[in-house]
Amino acid sequence: MVYKLLPVFTPYSYLQLTSIDEQSPMALINTAIMVQGIMSIFMFLIPAWLFSYLAHPKPAEYLGLRPPGRKIQWVLVLLVIIGAMPVLQMFEGLISQIDFGAKVKAEQAANDHMMGAFLTMPTFMSFIKAFVVMAIIPAFGEELFFRGVLLRFAKKRSRTMVFPILFTAVIFSWSHTNIYGYLSIFLAGALLAVIYYLTSSLWCSILAHMFFNGSQVILSYCGTKNAGIKAYIENSSVPVYLVIAGAIVFCISFYLLLKNKTPLPANWTDDFVPAGPAEGDWDFMVKS
Numbered sequence: 001m002v003y004k005l006l007p008v009f010t011p012y013s014y015l016q017l018t019s020i021d022e023q024s025p026m027a028l029i030n031t032a033i034m035v036q037g038i039m040s041i042f043m044f045l046i047p048a049w050l051f052s053y054l055a056h057p058k059p060a061e062y063l064g065l066r067p068p069g070r071k072i073q074w075v076l077v078l079l080v081i082i083g084a085m086p087v088l089q090m091f092e093g094l095i096s097q098i099d100f101g102a103k104v105k106a107e108q109a110a111n112d113h114m115m116g117a118f119l120t121m122p123t124f125m126s127f128i129k130a131f132v133v134m135a136i137i138p139a140f141g142e143e144l145f146f147r148g149v150l151l152r153f154a155k156k157r158s159r160t161m162v163f164p165i166l167f168t169a170v171i172f173s174w175s176h177t178n179i180y181g182y183l184s185i186f187l188a189g190a191l192l193a194v195i196y197y198l199t200s201s202l203w204c205s206i207l208a209h210m211f212f213n214g215s216q217v218i219l220s221y222c223g224t225k226n227a228g229i230k231a232y233i234e235n236s237s238v239p240v241y242l243v244i245a246g247a248i249v250f251c252i253s254f255y256l257l258l259k260n261k262t263p264l265p266a267n268w269t270d271d272f273v274p275a276g277p278a279e280g281d282w283d284f285m286v287k288s
Contacts, residue, residue, distance in 0.1 A: 021113035022120050029117045030129070036118070037133040044141030048149045056272045063148035064202035069262020073199045074207065076257040081208045083250025084191060085215070086242040088184040093237050096180040108179045115178075119220040127221045135214035143206045146172050146189065147196045155269045165193040188212065198261040200268075 010031050017032045024032075049059060056062035068074065099105075118134060121127040146168050154164035172189035173182050196205040223230035 018114075019110070020117040022116045024117055026120070026122070026126075029120060030126075032114070033118050033129060033133050037137050040133070040137045040141050044145040045137070048141070048144035051149055052144075062272070063144055064196060064200070064264075065148075066201055066203070068199040068201040068204050070260050072260055073201070073204055073257065073262070076253050076260065077195055077199065077204045077208050078211060079249060079253035080191070080195065080257060081211050083246045083248070083253055084188070085212065086238050086246035087250065088188055090238045090243050091187070092178075092181045092184045095183055100179070104179055107177075111177045111179070119217065121221045121224060127217070130221075131214060131217045134217050135210050138213055139206050139210035142172070142175075143192065143196075143202055143209055147193055147205050148202050151193055151196070152269050161193075161197055165190050165197075168193055195257075197264055198257055200262050200264045 012028055012031055016028060017035060020029055020032050048063065052059035052062040060066075068077075096108075118130055121130055150171065151164050151168045154167045155161065158164055169186045169189035172192075173186035176182070176185050178185065192205045192209055195208055196202055199205075219229060219233055223233045
């Protein structure tokens with residue numbers, strides 16, 4: 001909808017905004033990335049916050065925006081994500097080798113070109129813009145929506161956390177257009193939900209999400225100035241030693257996170273119920 005309305009305010013058509021690549025004019029790329037940020041805000045951030053504002057007198061508490069139970073969880077969450085990243089990248093690389101047909105290949109190529117355009121960062125200000133749109137806004141918006149609201153709704157219909165985690169991970173993956181990355185995004189979504197559950201803090205999943213996305217933006221920006229980093233980014237296959245090292249870091253840090261968990265309480269999905277009148281208030285009503 002945003003893409004269809006924006007041409008009213010810009011000289012670009014819907015087709016131009018959705019068909020950008022690395023060779024597109026920077027003015028067009030800047031407009032397209034601005035639209036991407038606006039879409040993310042209106043699709044995830046605003047609905048989640050508005051719903052929580054209407055559902056609870058303390059929206060931040062409703063969404064799980066509280067400090068983690070233990071300070072060490074900040075560090076462990078980052079280590080978990082650092083370890084998971086090369087493993088998830090490996091899965092995406094393996095799936096990209098499967099032939100899903102010409103249509104899927106064309107759709108994936110269009111998505112890759114768009115991401116490549118967004119990561120075209122000739123200046124530091126363009127890097128800041130890309131980091132805000134691709135790391136900060138999604139980390140807040142998607143975590144508030146998928147883990148803050150949708151996970152809560154799914155848990156109301158399940159006795160355990162298995163279904164809510166898997167359900168929200170499926171929707172989270174489906175909401176992205178990276179076809180070859182569906183499995184990796186699904187696993188990342190499940191991991192973010194687990195992080196939220198084990199720390200009882202949405203800030204931890206926001207941090208993990210922002211680090212995951214932001215590290216890719218940072219690497220891409222560094223790649224514009226370093227040929228070695230650029231070659232690594234453009235290589236779809238991940239070195240085996242990085243996958244093994246990542247798996248080891250992930251297993252150790254995730255084990256420590258389990259040992260230091262402060263999980264969400266059993267009643268964390270309970271709806272807000274306004275307090276009734278105090279006993280003295282009832283007495284006053286009877287006497288009057």
